[in-house]
Amino acid sequence: MSKEKHYEFISRKDCQNPLQRTCNIIQLTIKNLKAKGIKSNYYVIGSAGDRNLVTCLVIDGKKQPIDIDINLEVDLHTVPTKYKQLGLLKELIRSEINKAIKECGEKFSDGQNSSSVITSILYDNKKNILFSFDVGIVSRNKKNELQRLVLTKKNNSYTWNVVFGTLNLGEKTKLIKSNEDWQKLRSVYLKFKNKYINDENHPSYVCYKMAVEAVYNQLLQECDELDYEGMFEAIGDVELSRSFEQLNILYQKGFITKPFYRFPEEEQTDSESVCWYFIDTLKDWDDYKRRGIGRGNNDAEAKIRAAYDILRFMLYDDDEEE
Structure with a gap:
């Protein structure tokens, strides 16, 4: 038995x-x-x-x-x-x-x-x-x-x-945490652990990776405004000298954490990597919310909207701060 x-x-x-x-x-x-x-x-x-x-x-x-x-x-x-x-x-x-x-x-x-x-x-x-x-x-x-x-x-x-x-497992984990979906990840992780309970090819780390991927992909489906290509094109259209000037203004106003924006290394310049690098320079969400920047249904969506708002300022001097 x-x-x-x-x-x-x-x-x-x-x-x-x-x-x-x-x-x-x-x-x-x-x-x-x-x-x-x-x-x-x-x-x-x-x-x-x-x-x-x-x-x-x-x-x-x-x-x-x-x-x-x-x-x-x-x-x-x-x-x-x-x-x-x-x-x-x-x-x-x-x-x-x-x-x-x-x-x-x-x-x-x-x-x-x-x-x-x-x-x-x-x-x-x-x-x-x-x-x-x-x-x-x-x-x-x-x-x-x-x-x-x-x-x-x-x-x-x-x-x-x-x-x-x-690859990018840490970034995906951060997004899941910022969207307050950690309990969902716990549930999916436990599900995979039990599904592969007798499978040596699915140790804990593999189950954890699979859980992160599953929850992350679900989150992307829910946030259909993650237009990486559009953001990448927008970043690329900013003239270098002007972008430095605008970024210094943003830095002085306390919108971003670095005075100069730098692209990732050449081998990491796919649109998703570049956009996440840009997003990671942003400051605390609560500060953006108080300024009326980056509205969204949840923290993850608000973060993306904040990135768009700041890109818009860089491109058009269109400061939507309330």
Whole structure:
């Protein structure tokens, strides 16, 4: 008879101790890797910052021990030649995690090498699991896309699998937060976690990325005035010398946070990137609202309208301030 299982959210308080102990181990691992010339950083999936997306597995109504999910991102440019072979790189990281566990005075099991993560488990005296943590090894490819180190057990080979849709993930998350849609994202994230509960190809980070994409795309459908092409063309039509003059006026009036507007690097000058770069120079919404600038049905729409209003001023000296 198969057991009923699902994920559900847990409070910050319940995961605070396991999370802190895990982070101590990973921080020491990163320090030890740096001593070997390898630069890396880490982030906690589901609980980094103010995400509050930590889940636990529930089987037949009984909550299971907490499992902390970590991404350890390696700068491939710093990996010494002797560790370029992916199997050796993962084994090095596994070894350094085991070393850090002992140096921290913890008694976790040796890291287990699974398909996409390294798993370390803490048992009590009766061999009951207290909690565990999984470390996924990730890096960036030439397109700056996130990729996960994956083991194919059938032929015992390692490869980097691209996690598609991770570009601009931070910007999309900011938009979701500004539109007060975080509860919606929590709901969608939990839905994906449970949908792929038995699928090793959909770890927590992939489910989180999918949730952000789903909520972001829904938000775009609701805000049909996101005319990136039109904004890009408008920005491009402003003469450079005049735009500097107008932007300085905007800066002096306190409309924007930077006196000079700069386009992103050449490889990022698609219309969406340029428009978001422009929008990110804007100031606090509440200030715009008080001025009667950037009206909208929600914060996200108001932000776009504020960008249009300021572009209009740059182009036509049409100051709509009330």
